[in-house]
Each structure stands twice: as C-alpha cells, then as structure tokens.
Amino acid sequence: GNTDASVGTPVSSEELAKFFAIQPDGATLPPGQGTAAAGREIYAQRCAHCHGEHLEGIKEAGGPVLAGGRGSLATDRPLKSVESYWPHASTLFDYIWRTMPFDQPGSLTPDEVYALSAYILSVGKIIDDKQVLDAKTLRKVVMPNAKGFFDGSGPELDMYRINQSASPAK
Amino acid sequence: GNTDASVGTPVSSEELAKFFAIQPDGATLPPGQGTAAAGREIYAQRCAHCHGEHLEGIKEAGGPVLAGGRGSLATDRPLKSVESYWPHASTLFDYIWRTMPFDQPGSLTPDEVYALSAYILSVGKIIDDKQVLDAKTLRKVVMPNAKGFFDGSGPELDMYRINQSASPAK
Amino acid sequence: TAAAPLAAAPALAEKKTAPPGAVLYDVPDDPTKEMGRGVHEDNGYGTRSQFETEVRVKADRPLDATSWTYTPLAATIGNLTPSGLHFERHHGGIPTIDPARHELYVHGLVDIAKKFTIAEIKSLPSVTRRCFIECSGNTLDEWSKPTGKNVQVTHGLLSTTEWTGVPFATLARHVGLQENAAWVLAEGADAAVMTRSIPIGKLMSDALIAYGQNGEALRPEQGYPLRLILPGFEGNTQIKWLRRLQVSDRPFMTHEETAAYTDLLKDGRAKLFTLEMDAKSVITFPSGEMMLPKPGHYLIKGFAWSGRGRVYAVDVSLDGGKTWAPARLDNVPEPMSTVRFSYPWHWDGKPAILQSRCIDEAGNVQPTRSELISVRGVNSVYHYNAIQSWAVASDGSVSNVHV
Amino acid sequence: TAAAPLAAAPALAEKKTAPPGAVLYDVPDDPTKEMGRGVHEDNGYGTRSQFETEVRVKADRPLDATSWTYTPLAATIGNLTPSGLHFERHHGGIPTIDPARHELYVHGLVDIAKKFTIAEIKSLPSVTRRCFIECSGNTLDEWSKPTGKNVQVTHGLLSTTEWTGVPFATLARHVGLQENAAWVLAEGADAAVMTRSIPIGKLMSDALIAYGQNGEALRPEQGYPLRLILPGFEGNTQIKWLRRLQVSDRPFMTHEETAAYTDLLKDGRAKLFTLEMDAKSVITFPSGEMMLPKPGHYLIKGFAWSGRGRVYAVDVSLDGGKTWAPARLDNVPEPMSTVRFSYPWHWDGKPAILQSRCIDEAGNVQPTRSELISVRGVNSVYHYNAIQSWAVASDGSVSNVHV
Ligand code: HEC
Ligand code: HEC
Ligand SMILES: [Ca+2]
Ligand SMILES: [Ca+2]
Ligand SMILES: [Ca+2]
Ligand SMILES: [Ca+2]
Ligand SMILES: [Ca+2]
Ligand SMILES: [Ca+2]
Ligand SMILES: [Co+2]
Ligand SMILES: [Co+2]
Known part of the structure; x- marks a missing residue:
C-alpha cells in the first residue's frame, strides 16, 4: 500500500508536449496556419471520399455532413453540422487534428488542420474564404450557434412543471 | 410467475425405475445374484488393468486400492480401502453399479455387480468366498469399520477445549 | 463405448461450428x-456451452470502427x-494495447504532473463495485415512432459489470490538485483519441480508474488496460483505453460534448453536459418478437436503473399505463446499478399492453413518452428514458408500440 | 497506415498463438x-486480452476425467x-448435455413425483446471489509439511460466483413434501452419476437449483444446464449436471460421503457429513514464488471466507503469528462469500512471515496449524483451514513455510 505520494513518475512539460487539447479560448493552439484554398486541396484528396465533394456527407461511406442546415435546428428536420450546430471553432481544430481522416488518424500537420478548418468554415460562410487561420485568428471565430447551448446538467426540471391547463382550478 | 403447483410433469414409478440409489438397509437392491468366483473373472477382464491383479491399486492407471489396510486407520500411515474403511456394503454395490468400470460407466448388470461386490468383499475377508450375494444377503454384510464413523456436522467443538496444561493455575 | 459420431445428434450435425464463445463437443446419448472430457482440454480458460447462442448484434452502419453492438438483454x-x-x-475501433507500454498521465492544474504504469496503479488500494453503463444513445430510435423490433435493439446499449480500480481521489493525492481545479479532460488511446470533460466533483466522489471487470482484466472492447468508470454517467464519458487526465479550471468543449452527446430541444437550443442517465426500466419478458404460447401464468421480468442513485421501486402496468402496481425487486438495489424486477401475471388471452416504470431513491419517476417529448421534443437523440410499451396480441405475439 | 506485420511486436512474434481465451491481434506502435478493429469480428461474443495469460492449472493425476484444476487466485x-x-x-469428466433433453426429477417422499424441464425451471421466480465454492480438499497437501509452491496450488480450489436459480423450497411447493422428509439425494448426469445426501434443513434454507453463473448460463464444467448450489457447503455436495432429487427420511451413505469426503482422526475414527466449510483466509500478495524487488511500501492482499456466515474481520500478522492487527475489508461481506482484504505494509528488507486469519460472524476464528492438527491429526485430508504462512526472505523471495 503506497500511503504516501511516492507512486508515479514525474513528467516534464516536454514529455507532455506530445498531447494536445484545444479549449475554446484557443490558448493551446499550435503554431502554424492555413487558408481555405489550401484546405480545399487537402479535403479533395483526403476527406471528400467520405464526406462528399460538397461537404454534404456520404451515407454509405459513413462521413457525416459538414456544412449547411443553418436555421434548421428549431424545425422538424434539424440538420446538425459544423456550420449549423457547433458552438466553438476550437472543437473543429481539435477534432480534425485528433482523429481525421478517419482512415488515417493522427496523420495531419497543424498547417493542414488550419487549412482544413478554414475550408470547412468558409464553405459554411462562417469566415471569409481569404481568411488566414492561425492561433490568433481561429480563436476569434464566432460560430453561428455559439449561443445555442445551455448547461443541461442535473435532472430535467421541466418535468416538474404542473400543467396549468390540466389543473382543476382553471 | 407460476404461483400454483402447476409447474412440472408428474412421473410414474415406472419412469423412475431407470434411477437407483441403494441405502444401507439395502431395501432398493435390485433382483439378481453373484459369487466371488464369478466376480473374479469379471474383475480380471474389466477392473484389474486399473485396480491391479490383487486389488492393490495401480497408481499410473488411477485405480485406487480396494482391499487391505485393516487396523491401519489409527496409525501414522492409514490405508483407506473398501476393507478397512467403508462403513456399508450397500455403498460398494451402489458405487460399482453407478460408475464402474471407470472407462465403461453404467455398463454392468446387477448380477455382475453382485459378483464383483462378492469378490471384493471376499478378498477383504469380509465374507466367505462361497457366499452368494443377493438383495437379501448383501444387506446383512457387516463391514469391519461399520462403527468407525460419527456425525461430524457443525463446527469443530474440540477447538474450544481449554488446554489445562497451559493454564496458569496449574 | 466411445463417443458416438456427431451424426447421432441431429441438431448439431447441421451446423458444423460452435456458436461464438463456445467449442463444439460430441453430444452423447x-x-x-x-x-466425460478431461480437465484442461481448454488449456485452462473455459468457454460457454455450445447450446448457448445469444450474441451481441451489431448496428447496421457503414463503418464497423464507429459502430455499436447491443447486449441481448432478454437472454x-x-x-x-x-x-x-x-x-x-x-x-x-478497438485498439490492441500492450499494457507494458501503456501509461496514464495526470497533469494540468496539479502540483506534480506524473505518469503511472499499470503495475503502479494496481499497487494502490482498489475499490470493487457494480454499476451499469448505458449509452446515452440507448433507445434513440423510439422518439417518434416504435422502431426497434426487440428489446436487444431498443434497450441493449446497457450492461452491468463489477468493476475494480483505483479511485480518482487516490491518484489525486499522488499528484496534488491546485485550488482552481474544476474540470478534467479524460483521453483515450484509441484512434478516436476520445476526449470528454468531467466535473471534478464527480471524479472526487466515485470515479474509478478501472483495470478489472467481473473478476479479471478489462476486456479489450471495454478499454483494456484502463477505463474511467463514472457510475451513472452516460457511457461515452467513461473513457476507454484511458491514457491521460488533464486537470483544468474549465471544460474543454470537445467534439463529443458539443457536436455529439448534446440534446437538441424543440426551440433549437441544446443541452450540454447532460451527464447523468435518467431513471429508466424495460420489460425483457415478454418483449418484442416473443410469442406467448397460450394464456396462463407468466413471470414478467425486466431491468430498472437510474444514474441518480439506487432504484427505489418499479411499477408494472398491464393496461398500457391506466393502472399500476409495484413489482418485486429481485436483488438488493445498489447505487447506479441495475435491478432485476419481476411480476407474476396471469394472461387471460386478451390483448394487453405491458409497461414498467422506474422510481429512484431521489424520487425521479420514469416519464411516459408524452411527458418526455412535451419537454424535449423528438429530436433530442440522447437520453430517451420514456416508459416502454409492449403489446401482447390475442395470438400471443409481442410487439413494440406507442400508446 | 495499414496494420504493421506481427514481427513489429517482438514479444508476440515469438509465440504465434494467443493465450487460452484470447485472440491474437496485431499490436500497433x-x-x-x-x-482499431471493427465491432463483431468476434461474431458477438468477446474474448479476453491477448496479454492476459493466467490459466487454471491442472493437478498431476493419471486420469484427467477424475482430476481438478486450480483457480489462479493471485491473478x-x-x-x-x-x-x-x-x-x-x-x-x-465433463459431460456435454443438451438442455432440451435434460430434465430434473424430484421424487421420493413427496406428494407428486415430477420432472421439470429447464424452461419450466426458468419460468419460476429466481434468486441471484454470490457465494464461494471451495473443494473440501483445498489445501490438503499442507497437513504435514509445506508443500504447495504457490497460492494457486495451495488454495486454488476456491472460486466466487454470482449464481442464479430457483430455491429448492419453490420446487418443494410444486411436489409437496411428506412429513418425514429429512434428507435428499442429489444426483448428477455425469459419468460418475455423482450423488450426495443433503439435509432437508439446508435445502429449505438457501439451496438454489442454479442455471445461471455470472450473468449467463452455467459453464459446462460447472454443471450446465443445472447445478445444486448450497452456500457454504463443501464443493462436492453442490451437484453439477443435476438431474435428480430423491427425498428420503435418512441419508444414502453414498461413496462420496463415506469412502471419500470423510475426515479421519488420529484415533482411527472418522467424521461424516462435515458439510460446512470452516473460516479460512489466505494472503495472495505477496505469496509463494513471488519476489519483492526491494524494501518499501506494499499492499498485502488476500481472500477470507467462511461457510458459516459472513466474514466479520480479518487479522494480519507480519511476524509469524506473534502479533496481529486488523486488515481492511475491501468489500461488504456477504454470507458464505469471499471478502477481499488488504493491509498496507512497509517492508524493511528483513525476513518476515506473513499470515492472515479469518473471523466469521459466528465467532469462529481460523486456527493455527498446531491448533488444527491437535484436534484432527494430519490424516484428515479434507477441511484443512489452518492459517497459511508465507516467508519473505531478505532477498525478497516468498515461500510456503510452517511456523
Ligand atoms: C474513411 C472515412 C472518412 C474520411 C476519409 C474522413 N472522415 Fe471525417 N468523419 C468520418 C466519420 C465516420 C465521422 C464520424 C465519427 C464518429 O462516428 O465518431 C467523421 C466525422 C468528421 C467530423 C465531425 C462531424 C460532426 O458533425 O460530428 C469532421 C469535422 C470531419 N469528420 C472532418 C474530416 C476531415 C477534415 C477529413 C479529411 C482530413 C475527414 N473528415 C476524413 C469519416 C471520414
Ligand atoms: C480405467 C480405470 C478403471 C477401471 C477399468 C476400473 N476402475 Fe474402479 N476406479 C477407478 C478410479 C479412477 C477410481 C476413483 C474415482 C474417483 O476419483 O472418483 C475408481 C474407484 C473405484 C472404487 C472406489 C474405491 C475407493 O475406495 O474409493 C471401487 C470400489 C472400484 N473403483 C471398483 C471397480 C470395479 C469393480 C471395476 C471393474 C468392474 C473397476 N473399478 C474398474 C478407475 C478404474
Ligand atoms: Ca428544459
Ligand atoms: Ca472431535
Ligand atoms: Ca456419444
Ligand atoms: Ca495543492
Ligand atoms: Ca500496426
Ligand atoms: Ca404433504
Ligand atoms: Co448527455
Ligand atoms: Co466434509
């Protein structure tokens, strides 16, 4: 029984540099940059066969839609995409870098991820297609649905409203 | 949930006749009979290769000793055999019929089991080698160690004797 | 007599291979x-019977590496x-990880960032406890109309395990927590490098860094060699192949807690961090695709669970929710664990609609489908916990219905 | 990148086959x-990790059909x-039994002799409970001198399972018991047609006709499709492949309760029907054949159990029994079930003798070896429950000793 703090090996920040996690403030975004034009090329080569030439998704390939659906969330047929749903651009960078392309995970450089992010955001008309994305600019991107979320933790309190129309007093 | 006694199918005594279990009173011994002479022949063919020509057991074959060891139980090298240890002849009949020969279980007729029992009991000098064993005679066989057992159920009370020699008062 | 040839057992002669998880042996008359066969023909690790055939079934998805399988709950x-x-x-997909090369990093807002080997983690005092894991996407095809044909598909993203591991709080003593520690990123070593942000309060109350499952090491598909266990939380947060815990003062807003695993409401807003699984239950017998041979006595059986504490009670309705009566609980409820319930029923041969509802010790009552959709709409995807209805027709057939 | 060839993982390249119970997969850098690999490559029934290698080991016996295997308790x-x-x-040996052709007969001193199909038994209300099973021959080589080299061999005829089945009392209501019912013969459908006489009081208090083991059907080697579970009783009485229960007014004096499984004393007399397993415990870490790399902190771990109720406490001694101190109990004790215990220990590098002793809720205390042999001699064979001693040498090696 290790009853003191002796278990485990201290690690340096150099050793930790192999990990990443990008928070919404973008403070830990890596050096690098990219544009939609560069992103379009990479996308065509490494993403389009799953997500479709126009980011429309390919059902049989398993790649979901990446743009469109803006304004659809409160309708009967909500379309959730990067454009319509995602609250933070940091998530896009983090996720692509982390796990895409699905068939070659962990193979993209930061420049490529900036470029792909720029491309997807520009197709979604969230940034201008000339915009250079880097650690400084990406953190300033405001997503269309940025205010669409609220903290849903805890029990569903709406389940505890008394239905007035059903109350005998009415 | 079956809340009544409706589950299960009643069975007739004919259907139950395929089972057996011989209790010490021998009440359920089957019809049939056998002698040590007949048993010796069967034993040589079907038992000796595991239990040894002289019932001495064959370690490598896995067949335990079947006779001998009388008077050894209270010594440093007790030898437990049918002759020295078993309290009831009914058990011998039941067990041989149930499961021997080990490599051909359930293949013996009651006559063969009477004969084999007679042979093993006569080698152990428990019955005369001329004795015909059947449902009537087998139940009268008194085993040498018939009185050697007592009910051991419940906790080991001997563990609760205070050791007088270790008591300070002495 | 030697073992009879396989042909003597007609049922098996037809299918020449054993079911998954079993080995085929000759069946004596x-x-x-x-x-019988001797010990150790299995080389020391046993298999299930060749007569047991139930398996996990997989979802019909384009990519098996991002997909799921359902537990056969009725079996x-x-x-x-x-x-x-x-x-x-x-x-x-499921990574194959050599535990000798796997380490758990704990860093961020800690006093001493550290890594831990599996052996080091196993050297610390451990806790063993039972809890369910439910995918928050369980039952997601039932919002608009009855869809799943059987209970394996409607509710099979639910399983109950006895987990063994080291409490997060124990590791926290070995790294030291800084005062502003509030959220922790948990990261997996799979190709998805799966990440979720967990409130530190949950981690410090009952989280386990688990290495054991039902008496042995975690199974590969459950995170071998390490999994984060968060009793009662949605399955996706209980990071498998756990390799890293990063302590922060705020959540990370990862893909799985923004783009996915958030609950869209009718008004277009969506709920973040709906982490606890709600009170829920389901009848497993009789259930969809089963057939009752004839009127008579039957024992209705099912599971109930809640991510918010112990199950307090389960009610059963035989008339589609008009009247309710308490069921028996077949095991002592444990926090964040399933209970088995049962209810003796005499079926008179007339059509019936069977339902169950869970009541947890916090007082939460499993809602009807209309109660649930009145507050959540039908596009939430996740956290569907409405009462399930199984219709028994007069021919004894059972099917999934909405009432 | 595609999966690298197996040669990239040197440890596995050497042994081309997976350990028992596992499937070999490529190990990515x-x-x-x-x-990762997709779902359902296993066809729906998972296997353990290829890095988990512990197995049951078998006894060195002439016939594998009457033999035993030991659970790797330390693993x-x-x-x-x-x-x-x-x-x-x-x-x-292990019979292969088709459950569709297996029936349980209950007859003798009953009002209506009956047979029950597996489906009928499963239709009745069931109980799920955890208990250990220990062979009364567990630890039998330790009477005279320390023999087993490791804890798998000294104590590995012990396992703990969650069993599901129908109480005997439930079946008894379906057949009716006659007034003089006192003992019941339980009989197996294996080649040994194994039989034991069980007191009716035990059957009516907590016996299960079990068909479930750890969430699924019984494993073949544990009695598939039916096993009699008698919590706390010696393993041999818990008849596997159960096919028959014959109610009687007296015991049957079968081979296994006279010639075998009886306990010979020094005076030549022998105890019959020593059915309950006594209070017992063993340290599994550190234990025989292990090696402590260097002085320092270690968490002593072990199991304790009693067939006479819940474990109340476990004591640990670091000096061969001179002084004792209570250990932690790592799980809530359940009746007739094992508990895990642990004890934080700083090893100073000097020779030490580690012991544990179990105290059950009835007040039974696990005896020292001299206490045990003073009342039982050294030829009892069965029911050896003395305190186990593991000697830690100054080089860190651990071995089985008597003190
Ligand atoms: C082999 C198929 C495949 C390829 C190639 C691929 N993806 Fe994906 N992508 C997927 C799948 C499948 C998912 C959903 C993953 C899951 O189920 O968790 C996904 C999800 C995403 C998402 C999240 C969508 C959402 O709303 O949740 C983004 C963004 C994305 N991919 C971007 C890319 C980019 C950029 C590339 C190329 C660099 C790429 N993908 C290449 C299959 C692919
Ligand atoms: C293939 C080997 C083999 C053959 C053949 C065989 N036996 Fe056995 N016998 C055994 C084994 C092994 C045991 C111990 C069974 C056990 O471990 O439960 C045994 C046990 C016995 C016992 C109980 C001994 C004791 O004290 O517990 C008797 C009696 C017996 N056999 C009689 C017979 C007779 C009679 C035959 C022939 C008709 C026979 N055996 C043929 C292997 C054999
Ligand atoms: Ca709300
Ligand atoms: Ca005594
Ligand atoms: Ca055969
Ligand atoms: Ca601090
Ligand atoms: Ca590889
Ligand atoms: Ca009666
Ligand atoms: Co959620
Ligand atoms: Co005994």
Whole structure:
C-alpha cells in the first residue's frame, strides 16, 4: 500500500508536449496556419471520399455532413453540422487534428488542420474564404450557434412543471 | 410467475425405475445374484488393468486400492480401502453399479455387480468366498469399520477445549 | 463405448461450428454412460456451452470502427452482463494495447504532473463495485415512432459489470490538485483519441480508474488496460483505453460534448453536459418478437436503473399505463446499478399492453413518452428514458408500440 | 497506415498463438494512429486480452476425467472469479448435455413425483446471489509439511460466483413434501452419476437449483444446464449436471460421503457429513514464488471466507503469528462469500512471515496449524483451514513455510 505520494513518475512539460487539447479560448493552439484554398486541396484528396465533394456527407461511406442546415435546428428536420450546430471553432481544430481522416488518424500537420478548418468554415460562410487561420485568428471565430447551448446538467426540471391547463382550478 | 403447483410433469414409478440409489438397509437392491468366483473373472477382464491383479491399486492407471489396510486407520500411515474403511456394503454395490468400470460407466448388470461386490468383499475377508450375494444377503454384510464413523456436522467443538496444561493455575 | 459420431445428434450435425464463445463437443446419448472430457482440454480458460447462442448484434452502419453492438438483454441471467456480451460503442475501433507500454498521465492544474504504469496503479488500494453503463444513445430510435423490433435493439446499449480500480481521489493525492481545479479532460488511446470533460466533483466522489471487470482484466472492447468508470454517467464519458487526465479550471468543449452527446430541444437550443442517465426500466419478458404460447401464468421480468442513485421501486402496468402496481425487486438495489424486477401475471388471452416504470431513491419517476417529448421534443437523440410499451396480441405475439 | 506485420511486436512474434481465451491481434506502435478493429469480428461474443495469460492449472493425476484444476487466485481481480477460471473437480469428466433433453426429477417422499424441464425451471421466480465454492480438499497437501509452491496450488480450489436459480423450497411447493422428509439425494448426469445426501434443513434454507453463473448460463464444467448450489457447503455436495432429487427420511451413505469426503482422526475414527466449510483466509500478495524487488511500501492482499456466515474481520500478522492487527475489508461481506482484504505494509528488507486469519460472524476464528492438527491429526485430508504462512526472505523471495 503506497500511503504516501511516492507512486508515479514525474513528467516534464516536454514529455507532455506530445498531447494536445484545444479549449475554446484557443490558448493551446499550435503554431502554424492555413487558408481555405489550401484546405480545399487537402479535403479533395483526403476527406471528400467520405464526406462528399460538397461537404454534404456520404451515407454509405459513413462521413457525416459538414456544412449547411443553418436555421434548421428549431424545425422538424434539424440538420446538425459544423456550420449549423457547433458552438466553438476550437472543437473543429481539435477534432480534425485528433482523429481525421478517419482512415488515417493522427496523420495531419497543424498547417493542414488550419487549412482544413478554414475550408470547412468558409464553405459554411462562417469566415471569409481569404481568411488566414492561425492561433490568433481561429480563436476569434464566432460560430453561428455559439449561443445555442445551455448547461443541461442535473435532472430535467421541466418535468416538474404542473400543467396549468390540466389543473382543476382553471 | 407460476404461483400454483402447476409447474412440472408428474412421473410414474415406472419412469423412475431407470434411477437407483441403494441405502444401507439395502431395501432398493435390485433382483439378481453373484459369487466371488464369478466376480473374479469379471474383475480380471474389466477392473484389474486399473485396480491391479490383487486389488492393490495401480497408481499410473488411477485405480485406487480396494482391499487391505485393516487396523491401519489409527496409525501414522492409514490405508483407506473398501476393507478397512467403508462403513456399508450397500455403498460398494451402489458405487460399482453407478460408475464402474471407470472407462465403461453404467455398463454392468446387477448380477455382475453382485459378483464383483462378492469378490471384493471376499478378498477383504469380509465374507466367505462361497457366499452368494443377493438383495437379501448383501444387506446383512457387516463391514469391519461399520462403527468407525460419527456425525461430524457443525463446527469443530474440540477447538474450544481449554488446554489445562497451559493454564496458569496449574 | 466411445463417443458416438456427431451424426447421432441431429441438431448439431447441421451446423458444423460452435456458436461464438463456445467449442463444439460430441453430444452423447446418455452422458452417464460415457466418460466425460478431461480437465484442461481448454488449456485452462473455459468457454460457454455450445447450446448457448445469444450474441451481441451489431448496428447496421457503414463503418464497423464507429459502430455499436447491443447486449441481448432478454437472454442474460441475473443482474450481471457477462463480459463477452457487454454492449460496445467505439468511435475509432478497438485498439490492441500492450499494457507494458501503456501509461496514464495526470497533469494540468496539479502540483506534480506524473505518469503511472499499470503495475503502479494496481499497487494502490482498489475499490470493487457494480454499476451499469448505458449509452446515452440507448433507445434513440423510439422518439417518434416504435422502431426497434426487440428489446436487444431498443434497450441493449446497457450492461452491468463489477468493476475494480483505483479511485480518482487516490491518484489525486499522488499528484496534488491546485485550488482552481474544476474540470478534467479524460483521453483515450484509441484512434478516436476520445476526449470528454468531467466535473471534478464527480471524479472526487466515485470515479474509478478501472483495470478489472467481473473478476479479471478489462476486456479489450471495454478499454483494456484502463477505463474511467463514472457510475451513472452516460457511457461515452467513461473513457476507454484511458491514457491521460488533464486537470483544468474549465471544460474543454470537445467534439463529443458539443457536436455529439448534446440534446437538441424543440426551440433549437441544446443541452450540454447532460451527464447523468435518467431513471429508466424495460420489460425483457415478454418483449418484442416473443410469442406467448397460450394464456396462463407468466413471470414478467425486466431491468430498472437510474444514474441518480439506487432504484427505489418499479411499477408494472398491464393496461398500457391506466393502472399500476409495484413489482418485486429481485436483488438488493445498489447505487447506479441495475435491478432485476419481476411480476407474476396471469394472461387471460386478451390483448394487453405491458409497461414498467422506474422510481429512484431521489424520487425521479420514469416519464411516459408524452411527458418526455412535451419537454424535449423528438429530436433530442440522447437520453430517451420514456416508459416502454409492449403489446401482447390475442395470438400471443409481442410487439413494440406507442400508446 | 495499414496494420504493421506481427514481427513489429517482438514479444508476440515469438509465440504465434494467443493465450487460452484470447485472440491474437496485431499490436500497433501507436494505437491512436491506426484505425482499431471493427465491432463483431468476434461474431458477438468477446474474448479476453491477448496479454492476459493466467490459466487454471491442472493437478498431476493419471486420469484427467477424475482430476481438478486450480483457480489462479493471485491473478483474479476484485471478488468474482471469471467463469473461465473457476476451479474444477470432476469425477467422471465433463459431460456435454443438451438442455432440451435434460430434465430434473424430484421424487421420493413427496406428494407428486415430477420432472421439470429447464424452461419450466426458468419460468419460476429466481434468486441471484454470490457465494464461494471451495473443494473440501483445498489445501490438503499442507497437513504435514509445506508443500504447495504457490497460492494457486495451495488454495486454488476456491472460486466466487454470482449464481442464479430457483430455491429448492419453490420446487418443494410444486411436489409437496411428506412429513418425514429429512434428507435428499442429489444426483448428477455425469459419468460418475455423482450423488450426495443433503439435509432437508439446508435445502429449505438457501439451496438454489442454479442455471445461471455470472450473468449467463452455467459453464459446462460447472454443471450446465443445472447445478445444486448450497452456500457454504463443501464443493462436492453442490451437484453439477443435476438431474435428480430423491427425498428420503435418512441419508444414502453414498461413496462420496463415506469412502471419500470423510475426515479421519488420529484415533482411527472418522467424521461424516462435515458439510460446512470452516473460516479460512489466505494472503495472495505477496505469496509463494513471488519476489519483492526491494524494501518499501506494499499492499498485502488476500481472500477470507467462511461457510458459516459472513466474514466479520480479518487479522494480519507480519511476524509469524506473534502479533496481529486488523486488515481492511475491501468489500461488504456477504454470507458464505469471499471478502477481499488488504493491509498496507512497509517492508524493511528483513525476513518476515506473513499470515492472515479469518473471523466469521459466528465467532469462529481460523486456527493455527498446531491448533488444527491437535484436534484432527494430519490424516484428515479434507477441511484443512489452518492459517497459511508465507516467508519473505531478505532477498525478497516468498515461500510456503510452517511456523
Ligand atoms: C474513411 C472515412 C472518412 C474520411 C476519409 C474522413 N472522415 Fe471525417 N468523419 C468520418 C466519420 C465516420 C465521422 C464520424 C465519427 C464518429 O462516428 O465518431 C467523421 C466525422 C468528421 C467530423 C465531425 C462531424 C460532426 O458533425 O460530428 C469532421 C469535422 C470531419 N469528420 C472532418 C474530416 C476531415 C477534415 C477529413 C479529411 C482530413 C475527414 N473528415 C476524413 C469519416 C471520414
Ligand atoms: C480405467 C480405470 C478403471 C477401471 C477399468 C476400473 N476402475 Fe474402479 N476406479 C477407478 C478410479 C479412477 C477410481 C476413483 C474415482 C474417483 O476419483 O472418483 C475408481 C474407484 C473405484 C472404487 C472406489 C474405491 C475407493 O475406495 O474409493 C471401487 C470400489 C472400484 N473403483 C471398483 C471397480 C470395479 C469393480 C471395476 C471393474 C468392474 C473397476 N473399478 C474398474 C478407475 C478404474
Ligand atoms: Ca428544459
Ligand atoms: Ca472431535
Ligand atoms: Ca456419444
Ligand atoms: Ca495543492
Ligand atoms: Ca500496426
Ligand atoms: Ca404433504
Ligand atoms: Co448527455
Ligand atoms: Co466434509
């Protein structure tokens, strides 16, 4: 029984540099940059066969839609995409870098991820297609649905409203 | 949930006749009979290769000793055999019929089991080698160690004797 | 007599291979008349019977590496899910990880960032406890109309396991927590490098860094060699192949807690961090695709669970929710664990609609479908916990219905 | 990148086959950079990790059909024994039984003799509970001198399972018991047609006609499709492949309760019907054949159990029994079930003798070896429950000793 703090090996920040996690403030975004034009090329080569030439998704390939659906969330047929749903651009960078392309995970450089992010955001008309994305600019991107979320933790309190129309007093 | 006694199918005594279990009173011994002479022949063919020509057991074959060891139980090298240890002849009949020969279980007729029992009991000098064993005679066989057992159920009370020699008062 | 040829057992002669998880042996006519097989033919790790055929079924998805399998809930016995039948949900497939090369990093807002080997983690005092894991996407096809044909598909993203591991709080003493520590990123070593942000309060109350499952090491598809166990939280947060815990003062807003695993409401807003699984239950017998041979006595059986504490009670309705009566609880409820319930029923042969509802010790009552959709709409995807209805027709057939 | 060839993982390249119970997969250098394998490659029933190698080991016996295997007690995690590692003892080998052709007969001193199909038994209300099974021959080589080299061999005829089945009392209501019912013969459908006489009081208090083990059907070697479970009783009485219960007014004096499984004393007399397993415990870490790399902190771990109720406490001694101190109990004790205990220890590098003793809720205290042999001699064979001593030498090696 290790009853003191002796278990485990201290690690340096150099050793930790192999990990990443990008928070919404973008403070830990890596050096690098990219544009939609560069992103379009990479996308065509490494993403389009799953997500479709126009980011429309390919059902049989398993790649979901990446743009469109803006304004659809409160309708009967909500379309959730990067454009319509995602609250933070940091998530896009983090996720692509982390796990895409699905068939070659962990193979993209930061420049490529900036470029792909720029491309997807520009197709979604969230940034201008000339915009250079880097650690400084990406953190300033405001997503269309940025205010669409609220903290849903805890029990569903709406389940505890008394239905007035059903109350005998009415 | 079956809340009544409706589950299960009643069975007739004919259907139950395929089972057996011989209790010490021998009440359920089957019809049939056998002698040590007949048993010796069967034993040589079907038992000796595991239990040894002289019932001495064959370690490598896995067949335990079947006779001998009388008077050894209270010594440093007790030898437990049918002759020295078993309290009831009914058990011998039941067990041989149930499961021997080990490599051909359930293949013996009651006559063969009477004969084999007679042979093993006569080698152990428990019955005369001329004795015909059947449902009537087998139940009268008194085993040498018939009185050697007592009910051991419940906790080991001997563990609760205070050791007088270790008591300070002495 | 030697073992009879396989042909003597017609049922098996037809299918020449054993079911998954089993080995095919000759079936003697009378097993008391043939020596059985010796010990250690299995080389020391046993298999299930060749007569047991229930398996996890997989979702019909384009990519098996981001897909799921359902536990055969109607076929499991008792309250544990056998490890080989535990439901799965992977986002980058199942990695094969050598535990000798796997380490857990704990860093961020800590006094001493550290890594821990599996051996080091196993050297610390451990806790063993039972809890369910449910995917928050369980039952997601039932919002608009009855869809799943059987209970394996409607509710099979649910399993119950006895987990062994080290409390997060124990590790926290070995790294030191800084005062502003509030959220922790948990990261997996799979191809999805799966990440979720967990409130530190949850981690410090009952989280386990688990290495054991039902008495042995975690199964590969459950995170071998390490998994984060968060009793009662949605399955996706209980990071498998755990390699890293990063302590922060705020959540990370990862893909799985923004783009996915958030609950869209009618008004277009969406709920973040709906982490606890709600009070829920389901009848497993009789259930969809089953057939009651004739009127008579039947024992209705099912599971109930809640991510918000112990199950307090389960009610059963035989008339589609008009009247309710308490069921028996077949095991002592444990926090964040399933209970088995049962209810003796005499079926008179007339059409009936069977339902169950869970009440947890916090007082939460499993809602009807209309109650649920009145507050959540039908596009939430996740956290569907409405009362399930199974219709028994007069011919004895059972099907999934909405009332 | 595609999966690297097997040669990339040197440890596995050497042994071309997976350990028992596992399937061999390619081991990527970095599992986050390669898509993992998809769901359902296992056809729906999972296997353990290829890195988990512990197995049941078999006794060195002339006939594998009457032999036993030991559970690797030092390798199991938590309190359950995985079904694939449950110890075995067979007297006629493992039969392969088709459940569709298996019936349980209940007859003798009953009002209506009946047979029950497996489906009928499963239709009745069931109980799920955890208990250990220990062979009364467990530890039998330790009477005269320390013999077993490791804890798998000294104590591995012990396993803990969650069993599901129908209480005997439930069946008894379906057949009716006659007034003089006192003992019941239980009979197996194996080649040994194993039989034991069980007191009716035990059957009516907590016996189960079990069909479930750890969430699924019984494993074949544990009695598939039916086993009699008698919590706390010696393993041999818990008849596997159960096919018959014959109610009587007296015991049957079968081979296994006269010639075998009786306990010979010094005076030549022998005890019959020593059915309950006594209070017992063993340290599994550190234990025989292990090596402590250097002085320092270690967490002593072990199991304690009693067939006479719950474990109340476990004491540990570091000096061969001169002084004792209470250990932690790592799980809530359940009746007739194992508990895990642990004890934080700083080893100073000097020779030490580690012991544990179990105290059950009835007040029974596990005896020292001299206490045990003073009342039982050294030829009892069965029911050896003395305190086990493991000697830690100054080089860190651990071995089995008597003190
Ligand atoms: C082999 C198929 C495949 C390829 C190639 C691929 N993806 Fe994907 N992508 C997927 C799948 C499948 C998912 C959903 C993953 C899951 O189920 O967790 C996904 C999800 C995403 C998402 C999240 C969508 C959402 O709303 O949740 C983004 C963004 C994305 N991919 C971007 C890319 C980019 C950029 C590339 C190329 C660099 C790429 N993908 C290449 C299959 C692919
Ligand atoms: C293939 C080997 C083999 C053959 C052939 C065989 N036996 Fe056995 N016998 C055994 C084994 C092994 C045991 C112990 C069974 C156990 O472990 O439960 C045994 C046990 C016995 C015992 C009980 C001994 C004791 O004290 O417990 C008797 C009696 C016996 N056999 C009689 C017979 C007779 C009679 C035959 C022939 C008709 C026979 N055996 C043929 C292997 C054999
Ligand atoms: Ca709301
Ligand atoms: Ca005594
Ligand atoms: Ca055969
Ligand atoms: Ca601090
Ligand atoms: Ca590889
Ligand atoms: Ca009666
Ligand atoms: Co949620
Ligand atoms: Co005994």
